[in-house]
Amino acid sequence: MKLLEKFPVHITNSLGGKKVLFTPIVPGYIGMYVCGPTVYNDVHLGNVRTFMSFDVIARYFRYLGFKVRYVRNITDVGHLENDADEGEDKIAKKARLEQLEPMEVVKHYTEGFHEVMRQFNILPPSIEPSATGHIIEQVEITKNLINKGLAYETNGSVYFDVTQYNKEHHYGALSGRVIEELMDSGRKLDSQDEKRNKVDFALWKKASSYHIMRWPSPWGDGFPGWHIECTVMSTKYLGETFDIHGGGMDLKFPHHECEIAQAVGANGKSPVNYWIHSNMLTVNGQKMSKSLGNSFLPRELFAGNHPLLEKGFGPMTVRFFMLQSHYSSTLDFSNEALSAAEKGFRKLSNALGILKKINHQGEGSVNTAIDAELLQLIDDCYVNMSDDFNTAKTLAVLFEMASRINDFKSGNITLKNVSSKTFEAFKAAYIGFMEEVLGLREEEEHNHELVKGIIHVLIELRKKARQDRNYPLSDKIRDDLKGLGVQLMDGKDGEMSYTIE
């Protein structure tokens, strides 16, 4: 745990709202739970941002040497359209609309979700449990809460008694809500006859005769409420109290507040030590969301097939773009910002390619000032990441490192003046922070081998033309290729490289 001692991690804990030193329950191990997607629709880029934020957090902890158990669920039942009695499960609704079995809907969108995660280089969690796989546990905890007097059954449905809970505990600690205000504010819901108080929320819902997703329970056929699945799955795999719980800011209330109430009610202890909430992706200042209809889908982004986009952007460009802001800030999505990100990312990516080809050739007289600067840059990466996962500042350091890499290449810095130990550490750090921590790799070449072969033929022809000083021809080759999105770059000694848009 040397790295952790040198660069102790500080996290802004949503519970309390302060930046605090992170201390795991068991030294060297971290249990982390993040609310996953409800698989009733395509994931959009706002969803992607959240999973990317926690991907980087898990990656960094692992880079520091922690063993991380990362649990991210799949919500495949129990997500109500609203909290009223007529609330319909999202999966069931989608299935009805599309004339599909609910599990067909779940399968389809789960696979789509995984594909998107793969495209953005978001690593899979250690465990990916689904709500339908934990019906028994959800029934058990509901029974437990009834026995403790914290839940009640009405007409085949079971509700959590928030007012009762609040007598001994504090409902609203995470979100800063005051129960009295919740009682008499907010919009009115249609039918709440079944609930004792409007703040109560469903643990189990009775399935109406036409409802297609249903399981037997002590209260008749029904299906679980939304909040209970996360309580069950997080504590089952991570323990009654675990280190980190993450999710989007919009889940803070009521979802995460309810999770706390359920866990405290059932187990008598606070479930989570550190709550982390990632902020929203906005479009023209407004939250990107399915209900607002301003979502960007990944495939629209890649193809540039969206009214607000002038062209397509690769997933790594988007990843870089998102990591340029802090996870806790809103980030505005626009064509212009993405174009800037594309060029910025190319710079880092080029440097990565260059660095991988450079090897230290034995030292001469070491310049201690340069050596010290390079070592400082490595430390800066750790310091910034340990400071509440500040990817924006870390990227600024990586840009500085990229400049040094170009210095190595151009000879502005002679490698002989750098100790081999420092160089190897620098190389490992740049590659490590780029690829392992931030998950930035070179944009996937979707080009055919044939295309690459043809480009190389043209490069050879152009080389010949240049040797013959036939510049009109060599320029035509270069310009025509540029028109197709292939940028040739002449290096020293006839060396040639190219980038493809």
Place this chain on the structure above:
RNA sequence: GGUCUCGUGGCCGAGUGGCUAGGCAGAGCUCUGCAAAAGCUUGUACAGCGGUUCGAAUCCGCUCGAGACCUCCA
């Protein structure tokens, strides 16, 4: 209506009491047959008003503006 967050230069976006964020775009220069890439130099900023302080983008108050949550949402 209640609770909360935010307002940084042409654009995006870090930063929380004094010390260059960074990227993109712009200007000049170097290198190059010309480009591109790379390097060097460079300008523009902290919504407004008032207060605390030796000193505030950073703390406090007010005003204006934007957004989020209070209903499903990452």
